[in-house]
Amino acid sequence: MWKPDRKNDSPLYMQIADYIEQQIISGEFPPGSLLPSERKLAEKLDVNRSTIVLAYSELRALGLIESRPGSGTRVNSTKWGTIPKQSIQWDQYLQPANAVSPKGLQKRVRDALQQDASLINLASGELNSDLSPIDEINQFMKIQKYQEMLGYNDPLGSIKLRSAVANHLQSENQIQTSNASILITSGTQQALYLICHYLLSPGDTIAIEDPSFYYSMPMFEDAGLRVFRMKLEQTDQQGETSLSSDLHQALKKNRVKMIFLNPNFQNPTGAVMSEDQKLDLLLLTNDLGIPIVEVDPFSLTAFQSKCPQPLKSSDSIGSVIYIGSLSKTVAAGLRIGWLVAPRLIVEKLAEARQLIDYGQSSLPQQVAAEFISSEHFQAHLGRLRLHLLYKRDLLIEALQLHLSELVTFEIPEGGLHLWCELHFKVSETKLLDEAIKQGVVFMPGSVFGKETGHLRFTFARPDTDKIAIGVQRFAKALHTVLQTP
């Protein structure tokens, strides 16, 4: 951390002004950005506030910064490149900036959470940290020896972890596979990135369900893919649901190259595709020759029932690319996921991964391999299911108490989320803003591709004792918005 030099001949305020000028010129503080308040900067640099007042006035005189009452001191929003000495036109390297970041309401939720840590978080699709097996992982860290693990890895990932995953898939998910068909990835995210960028080409069309968490990802836009919204089922006159007969036609007509699904405890709806639906879908897509990408992070969370089987377990001809992960059952920060696919696909994606990051760090791979091979893993999953069930029930109770006339929902039997339909038409933006004002965040339905009128609550994320208060605050926000014309 830079501090002014009291032994220097130049006065402190000049040193500080020079330093900030330097930071502006070098792009540390880009045009329009907010500088620290005088008080805060004085504290940080260990000088009197009056020194900062002088330094800022110097910079104002140079036209580098401007202060307005109530909006603080900002770098002059002169356009890029016109600041003296700033010769690199960085803005040309920042276009297009929008393809890679979340937008709209999703960004609004993220920014709100960053600004205010006290918000009750019913929005982020992740486990509360108290649901991660921290003690067990610490234990494994202690007994490890990292002797062999510090060089560049096997492109597919550590053989020990791949063997552990192969056993895990066989015993837990009824998926028969082998080490050579498994690629270790940095979570589900990287597996999807690899598929979108290295198996598909810009202009290709993919199909996803509506609603689906896939809509929340800038991934597809970044890869230049077209998205076809797919309606998987329809109800016939006898009230039975079946795969839409139009689906075959629609997939063909739109030249769909790949179908992205999340069949078990879908995010956001919590729905589980029935065995019949799964088999019908495999038949249909095999007939068309379209591979399926199955993301399956939730199947092992089944609260009370048997864990639902992945599509992949019925895939006899290798038409499903299966993606699993520890992020939603163990710890997202480990960044351990896996992809199962025909060998040539795995090999190509492994080469692409070498290009991107030269493989996963060896430490989390070793810890993950030990953990999922140990008895602790089953014990942890058992505990996790009980806790998730308990938190789900707290959420349902609170919804029934505060919102019974206003929302409808299906009770999820696994996963981290509950999907609500609102009985009244409200503006999502207004509702979210009001909720933030009340101290709670949720994820609006449009983030998942649904028109307004829906939203997702995540019961896994908030502290247990905050769920009811969060719902109460949300109810207050909803009432306020409904009463405002």
Add this chain to the structure above:
Amino acid sequence: MWKPDRKNDSPLYMQIADYIEQQIISGEFPPGSLLPSERKLAEKLDVNRSTIVLAYSELRALGLIESRPGSGTRVNSTKWGTIPKQSIQWDQYLQPANAVSPKGLQKRVRDALQQDASLINLASGELNSDLSPIDEINQFMKIQKYQEMLGYNDPLGSIKLRSAVANHLQSENQIQTSNASILITSGTQQALYLICHYLLSPGDTIAIEDPSFYYSMPMFEDAGLRVFRMKLEQTDQQGETSLSSDLHQALKKNRVKMIFLNPNFQNPTGAVMSEDQKLDLLLLTNDLGIPIVEVDPFSLTAFQSKCPQPLKSSDSIGSVIYIGSLSKTVAAGLRIGWLVAPRLIVEKLAEARQLIDYGQSSLPQQVAAEFISSEHFQAHLGRLRLHLLYKRDLLIEALQLHLSELVTFEIPEGGLHLWCELHFKVSETKLLDEAIKQGVVFMPGSVFGKETGHLRFTFARPDTDKIAIGVQRFAKALHTVLQTP
């Protein structure tokens, strides 16, 4: 691991034939691929060899496999999709396969190393594992508590690691920066990937030196970038070197958007750009408004002299994107690197990184933060320099003993590599093949963009007692090739 079921009514050989058929159909064994030998498979499945003979003959009868004397048993190389039931045309997803993997002689080296672990490795640009501080890292693993670290990370990387890196850069590299201008990456590789894909666009031209390790990366081709070969210096009539006066013109004419450099102990040449050259280059590129990407993994390895300063330490206007890493000084398997750039650039690349893999695993970040903040880091660097110097001298001694009439080289004062010029014209392919036959690998000069007649030896990688033998084997190979017409 699948095994036939002895209680099943179906005979063992039929179960095995069915299982292999399934694996062929699902793409586990793609067309043309080699099946395990009868003996090996019998061992693996715990059956008699005659059972496998029967199973294979069954598959041959179905036309699924074919055996030829001397070349083993292979899956019938029928084209994709014509194997019964195989409905997904995976080949259409495998194009273009070549843009992501190393090619030519580099691939030849890699394949040779994979096939024969006993080869003396003077080729791979990495530390021998005995140069990594394994005991210290194990120690840090033991005392860690991962309480807070298991959720999704800050997009820029752990604040603790970024602070440690900022201090490190200030004290070791004379680079002034702050947490907010640092992005933690999965090594140098990911930093370069992010720049190529998210700051540049397909069709853009970049400039690199000739020779340079950048030529060995499929990175630029994958990102659709054009590469301009740059000659940095020329010698004037007084024998003084200076930046080529044509360079300004050439960079402008070719609309170069970014310059990629490795100024300290360059890979492969080991050269250090002089202070004057560095300042001249900064002036020139700032005048043109072209940013520089500086990769600097080796500067702290300076064997005896003071560590050379990075370009970035003289960069007063933020025109250098600086990339550092622990891969060449601590351990490649940690996958810890960092990128320093103006704040807006760092933020954009951080968003892109979220898209690619949702950030680095928390475990290696925490271990790296502890290690580089500790006294052990300096002690380790001191030891590393001594060992590298010792290994360099062993290499030089052996070269003088066995090859003094045949090669010329500059003595590197840091880094992992030594760059040789051959006095005679030989075919690189023949030389490499002969060297592999003799039991040693090196990296041919064309991998680094140089016409034939050069090669790189890495002294950091082989075991200390193998260096002399490796050179002896190489000398034998070179003599053999020179004597062959």
